[in-house]
Amino acid sequence: MLTKKAKYGLKAMVHLAGVRPGETALVADIAASNQIPKKFLDAILGELRNAGFVHSKKGKGGGYMLARPPSDIGVGNIVRALDGPLAPIQCASKTVYRRCDDCTDETRCAVRLVMLRAREAIAEVLDKTSLEQMRELGESGDGVRSLVGGKAARQAMDMA
């Protein structure tokens, strides 16, 4: 299970992917339109800033914006920044591997071997979906006919 931190963070990133490039969004607005506790979102966006995913600006006209185009940001990496490794257990993680204290022979741990496969499956979805693609999923309203049909819709939006 994702923590609420990651869930809120992903929602905020989708929101930021929806503002016109160069413009900013206020924490208060992101919080209101996504029903996220504002102070919690403050902290979350702070972490995302430290991780280099977003830039912030104080004062009037300030707010948050994406640091890179949403097509360059992988969903999996957002989750990693907020919740840590995708792997169900840390000894099955590729990015932040750490040995289990309770395992003598890791290469024969049945739980780890299954969770390696689960990690692979999760990463296959989350690392191959960009923030832009995730946002398009929500726009089209249906998850099944997804990645191909969304691009034209996005370009239409940008023109408007």
Add this chain to the structure above:
Amino acid sequence: MLTKKAKYGLKAMVHLAGVRPGETALVADIAASNQIPKKFLDAILGELRNAGFVHSKKGKGGGYMLARPPSDIGVGNIVRALDGPLAPIQCASKTVYRRCDDCTDETRCAVRLVMLRAREAIAEVLDKTSLEQMRELGESGDGVRSLVGGKAARQAMDMA
């Protein structure tokens, strides 16, 4: 991330799948050979008993045993019993679905739509692996190679 409860529970179930049918295993033995805090394992096995996965017997010669043959027990269902739904967020769960408080239009929530796919991927692995198969993975020792067999799998091993 799985909680330690689920991780320990899975290890205990693998252990139980390894005792000869009809025989029991002691909590103390399971705890010792898997480096699990005994009292915690007590509680975990209690939950697994309430969920119908294992039977227990008190007194001398007592202990725990599987309630069904390990080929009839899905890994996903063990995880569900201990940690709840497999889905990264509850609104993406099929077994224990619950609406998000913070979502107005669920069918257009980008986060949910991505997590539905992640859930599908996780369930594909965990629900199609039986406890018996999981245990066999650990027995063969080079489970990664024999399962996936590819270059990526070998690299994952190398990191460990």
Add this chain to the structure above:
DNA sequence: ACAAAGTTGACTAGATTTATAGAGTAAAAT
């Protein structure tokens, strides 16, 4: 230049869940 208003950022605190330990109770076998 200065004050005021808007906005992020940092620090503290309480409520809830997770992870662990201890002490003792209940049942079953000998």
Add this chain to the structure above:
DNA sequence: ATTTTACTCTATAAATCTAGTCAACTTTGT
């Protein structure tokens, strides 16, 4: 009755989630 084992209840430390207060910075109005 004694021993062996599962089971229950309580308690503590850490992490998660949320709210509140105040500080730091940036623009705008005068």
